[in-house]
Amino acid sequence: MADTPPVRHTLRNAALALAGALLVSITLWMTLPPEAPIAEPSAPAAVDPDSLPVVAGLGGDFTLPATTGGELSLASLRGKVVLLNFGFTHCPDVCPMVLTRMGNALRELEREGADVSRVQPLFVTFDPERDTLAGLKEYVAFFHPALIGLRGSVEQTAALTKQYKVIHLKQDTGSASGYVFRHSDFVYVIDTEGRVRLLVGSEDPEVAMVAAVKRLLRDADRKRHG
């Protein structure tokens, strides 16, 4: 073996090196976490307690048929902080995500001891052609028992979405699910006097919604007690 031709040494060394590298890479591949971790929610943006100005140019009263029976007007909810969102029940991804966030915000407020009887979450469908009040009732209850669904006529829906500047463009993508919408997905945080004070986007942290509600409830209390 002492006079093993150098070429065999080289071959053996190469084979060893290759096998070693392969072993290392297999081990690494099997033990390494995915290289791109799922994005962590971004750090909560501090909601400045002095910076919830009335949002100009949108909002205002409305009255629509509700899942609680009869009609519901925003004016009848004076004294409550309202979380208002628009969507459609055929929506598989964004709408359930936003409603889940609204439900989570309410549960968080409850955990923190806020008076949630003074917070009213609302979901308005902008797809009255396919959404029924009965279907909507079952749909909203799934996300939070306090959620009320609203469904107007096509004309009422058009007027209200214009009033709140909700974008909802019907699109046919060739999907078997029928038409979908290109749409905005803000949660409108409305104070106890019916004014829009904050628009929470689906990228904003949930805690922004919680903080705004707490702040508006506190403001209302202060006003009441002088």
Add this chain to the structure above:
Amino acid sequence: MRILAALLIMLAVTPALAAITVTDGWVRAMPPGAKNSAGYLEIRNPGGAADELLGARIDGVRVTELHEMVDAGDGTKYMQHRNTIAVPASGHVLLAPGGLHLMLIDLQRPLQAGEKLGGTLHFRKAGEVKVEMEVRMP
């Protein structure tokens, strides 16, 4: 020589290790009356060749399509119906809320959180890959 043989055996089994794997499959639990839901999962492709997801079938769902939620950057989002989803070589693709997802159309029965749905993903090169999707409250 024995080492060389071992190496050859290792090389022979490597293609099996390089197969596409699908993990963390889940389906969004939806209200009883909901017609549609969305499915999410992660596809890993350790192999040296790119592949493409062409379609999927999920038990209890009439049609499953490949969709992407796109943020238009103007405050709106929209859904893009896609024919394929590229799976890069030595890479992975994440189907997650707010982005790529399986669009589950016409749920044939209500989905109970905790139940598991079987299914098959169809890739251009890897062919059919079985998946198991857990119904979850997000």
